[in-house]
Amino acid sequence: MSHPTDLPAWQQLAQDYRETCRTHMRDWFAQDPQRAERYWLDVGGIHLDFAKNRINDTILRHLTELAEQSGVPEQRAAMFGGEKINTTEQRAALHTALRRRGDAPVCTDGENVMPKIHAVLAKMGRFAHAVRSGQWLGHTGQVITDVVNIGIGGSDLGPLMMCSALKPYGHPRLNMHFVSNVDGMQLAGVLAKVHPATTLFVIASKTFTTQETLTNAKTAREWFLRGAGEADIAKHFVAVSTNHEAVAAFGIDTAHMFEFWDWVGGRYSLWSAIGLPIMLYLGEDNFVKMLEGAQLMDEHFACAPLARNMPVVLAMLGIWYINFYGASTHLIAPYDQLLHRFPKFIQQLDMESNGKQTRKDGTLAGYATGPIVWGETGINGQHAFFQLLHQGTHLTPADLIVSLDKQGNLPGHHEILLSNVFAQAEAFMRGKTAAEARAELLAQGMDEAAADALVPHKVFSGNRPTNMILLDKIDPLNMGSLVALYEHKVFVQGVVWGINSFDQWGVELGKQLAGTVLAELNGTLAAQPHDASTMRLIRLYRRANCETDGTCHLF
Numbered sequence: 319m320s321h322p323t324d325l326p327a328w329q330q331l332a333q334d335y336r337e338t339c340r341t342h343m344r345d346w347f348a349q350d351p352q353r354a355e356r357y358w359l360d361v362g363g364i365h366l367d368f369a370k371n372r373i374n375d376t377i378l379r380h381l382t383e384l385a386e387q388s389g390v391p392e393q394r395a396a397m398f399g400g401e402k403i404n405t406t407e408q409r410a411a412l413h414t415a416l417r418r419r420g421d422a423p424v425c426t427d428g429e430n431v432m433p434k435i436h437a438v439l440a441k442m443g444r445f446a447h448a449v450r451s452g453q454w455l456g457h458t459g460q461v462i463t464d465v466v467n468i469g470i471g472g473s474d475l476g477p478l479m480m481c482s483a484l485k486p487y488g489h490p491r492l493n494m495h496f497v498s499n500v501d502g503m504q505l506a507g508v509l510a511k512v513h514p515a516t517t518l519f520v521i522a523s524k525t526f527t528t529q530e531t532l533t534n535a536k537t538a539r540e541w542f543l544r545g546a547g548e549a550d551i552a553k554h555f556v557a558v559s560t561n562h563e564a565v566a567a568f569g570i571d572t573a574h575m576f577e578f579w580d581w582v583g584g585r586y587s588l589w590s591a592i593g594l595p596i597m598l599y600l601g602e603d604n605f606v607k608m609l610e611g612a613q614l615m616d617e618h619f620a621c622a623p624l625a626r627n628m629p630v631v632l633a634m635l636g637i638w639y640i641n642f643y644g645a646s647t648h649l650i651a652p653y654d655q656l657l658h659r660f661p662k663f664i665q666q667l668d669m670e671s672n673g674k675q676t677r678k679d680g681t682l683a684g685y686a687t688g689p690i691v692w693g694e695t696g697i698n699g700q701h702a703f704f705q706l707l708h709q710g711t712h713l714t715p716a717d718l719i720v721s722l723d724k725q726g727n728l729p730g731h732h733e734i735l736l737s738n739v740f741a742q743a744e745a746f747m748r749g750k751t752a753a754e755a756r757a758e759l760l761a762q763g764m765d766e767a768a769a770d771a772l773v774p775h776k777v778f779s780g781n782r783p784t785n786m787i788l789l790d791k792i793d794p795l796n797m798g799s800l801v802a803l804y805e806h807k808v809f810v811q812g813v814v815w816g817i818n819s820f821d822q823w824g825v826e827l828g829k830q831l832a833g834t835v836l837a838e839l840n841g842t843l844a845a846q847p848h849d850a851s852t853m854r855l856i857r858l859y860r861r862a863n864c865e866t867d868g869t870c871h872l873f
């Protein structure tokens with residue numbers, strides 16, 4: 319496996335960095351009136367303005383060459399073609415097949431996966447129609463009014479994000495709830511709001527072994543059975559999983575299970591049966607539109623030349639800042655309230671995929687890989703942490719995301735939102751020089767000495783990069799395209815870094831240790847030799863609780 323740092327394009331980019339890192343974007347804009355037009359891409363209802371980046375045509379060419387030399391075209395073909403690119407788990411990553419319309423075969427392990435994808439989609443469609451139309455009745459003959467999705471990570475964040483973003487398309491009778499935290503406060507809060515006779519629980523877990531999800535599901539089941547019999551469970555509990563045996567063992571009839579497969583990664587699963595809450599809320603037609611939007615982005619990613627390929631451009635801009643400018647974080651700042659869950663979703667997608675330092679060949683990378691992805695609605699961020707982004711010491715590349723359509727916003731509100739996001743991008747790019755700050759203060763009537771003292775605090779260095787991602791509208795089609803855009807961006811970065819973006823071994827160690835600690839907290843296992851700090855924490859908890867459970871003798 320070639321090391322990216324040895325590739326000719328990497329070397330050229332290192333040289334580009336040395337030559338241009340002091341150039342201000344203001345100057346590039348001044349010298350090049352076509353810059354805004356050239357650094358712009360459209361895919362369906364998604365538009366990317368990437369002119370406010372610290373790049374010129376040479377850098378962009380070298381970034382594209384780096385993608386090429388890293389094998390992005392070959393790896394892209396391998397992913398779409400069902401090859402087992404998830405090498406540590408010997409699995410394909412075929413989320414793109416889930417949104418593929420039509421009958422063209424997609425094979426992995428010698429099997430065409432399309433018939434089973436279509437069969438599950440049809441089953442989901444029939445079920446969603448029955449619930450939405452009121453044909454599906456609870457055990458007392460009442461229609462379903464509340465859906466509670468119990469799942470965590472990829473079995474929570476995607477459906478939660480999509481149902482929030484597409485609320486205006488939601489069924490007026492259905493209230494959607496999402497429970498992920500094993501802290502009973504969350505489940506108890508939801509159960510206090512719903513009625514067992516009119517509630518449908520979707521137990522979502524790829525493995526059906528996740529402790530948090532199974533604990534919440536068991537508690538929900540006990541709550542339900544307080545006023546109903548075992549036979550009534552069939553009307554109120556369905557499962558989404560790859561694990562038939564565990565679903566049956568939990569007590570859910572596998573006839574009420576919606577299946578998906580090991581080649582669907584958790585954080586790539588909202589297109590599969592994990593999307594059942596989305597389909598219940600939005601209806602089958604809108605779910606299919608979401609799939610079509612994703613497929614539109616898939617086709618663009620598969621066919622567009624690398625230099626005009628939206629996911630590739632976003633990915634390579636990220637690499638430019640991470641590997642050459644030393645940026646370690648990336649901000650996702652949607653401006654629309656409907657997208658307030660989007661940063662959390664992208665955080666899992668990106669950080670669980672590319673938060674790795676071991677390359678596919680087992681060697682250590684020795685260069686930076688996935689960034690810390692974080693975010694919040696941009697307008698709230700402006701009044702909280704944008705100070706650091708404008709005048710702090712860290713370079714924080716940011717994606718600013720906003721819908722052009724007012725989408726029934728209250729009169730006058732959307733213009734304010736848009737004016738802020740456009741102005742922020744301008745401010746990040748332009749900054750404010752000392753001369754500009756001084757002139758402004760003098761114009762306000764300040765005397766020269768006072769102005770000179772204040773000027774250093776009023777200077778904005780600018781030259782801070784942003785991508786502006788515009789949606790024509792927040793609708794199912796564009797949301798499908800937007801999520802697929804980020805999925806492919808993350809994939810391209812993983813290819814360049816030579817890492818497997820589809821496993822997540824890093825989440826295992828904590829889970830493993832928690833099993834032992836839980837037994838110790840419960841008093842069913844004598845204290846194991848931990849470090850002194852962990853021992854102290856366990857003892858503290860035990861002391862605080864031993865009076866009630868009487869099992870202190872183990873310590």
Ligand SMILES: O=P(O)(O)OC[C@H]1O[C@H](O)[C@H](O)[C@@H](O)[C@@H]1O
Nearest residue numbers: 471472473523524525528584825
């Ligand atoms: O769907 P499940 O099997 O319950 O897994 C839920 C989540 O937990 C795991 O620990 C992983 O970190 C996630 O990738 C996964 O989405």
